[in-house]
Amino acid sequence: MQAENDKMTWKVAKIICQIQEIEIEVLVKCPYCELRVARLNLKESLWECDRCNKEGAEEELLRLAQENFFDKHQMAYWETRNNKGVK
Ligand SMILES: [Zn+2]
Numbered sequence: 001m002q003a004e005n006d007k008m009t010w011k012v013a014k015i016i017c018q019i020q021e022i023e024i025e026v027l028v029k030c031p032y033c034e035l036r037v038a039r040l041n042l043k044e045s046l047w048e049c050d051r052c053n054k055e056g057a058e059e060e061l062l063r064l065a066q067e068n069f070f071d072k073h074q075m076a077y078w079e080t081r082n083n084k085g086v087k
Contacts, residue, residue: 014042030054031064 017024023043030038030049038049040058048055 014045017043028061029065031061031068034068 016022021043023041025039025041027036028038028040028047029036030052032054033049033051035051037051038047038054038061040047040061045058046055047058047061
C-alpha cells in the first residue's frame with residue numbers, strides 16, 4: 001500500500017537523521033495561526049510556531065491538523081465516504 005510505504009520512508013528518514021544527529025525542520029501550518037510559520041523538528045519530534053510561540057509534540061500537531069482538516073472538509077469527506085460513483 002502506498003500510504004504504508006510513505007510511512008516507512010518517513011520513519012526510516014527520521015531514524016537516519018536521529019542517528020546522524022541531523023536537524024531537519026519542515027515548515028508547517030500552525031493550527032492556531034493557520035499560517036505556514038510553524039517549524040516541525042523531525043529530530044526532536046517537536047513543533048513550535050514562530051508567530052504565536054505555541055509548541056508541542058508532533059503527535060499533538062498531527063491530531064490538531066487532522067481535526068482542522070475534517071472541520072473544513074466535512075462535506076467533501078462525507079461525500080467521498082458515501083459516494084458510490086453513481087449519480
Ligand atoms: Zn501560531
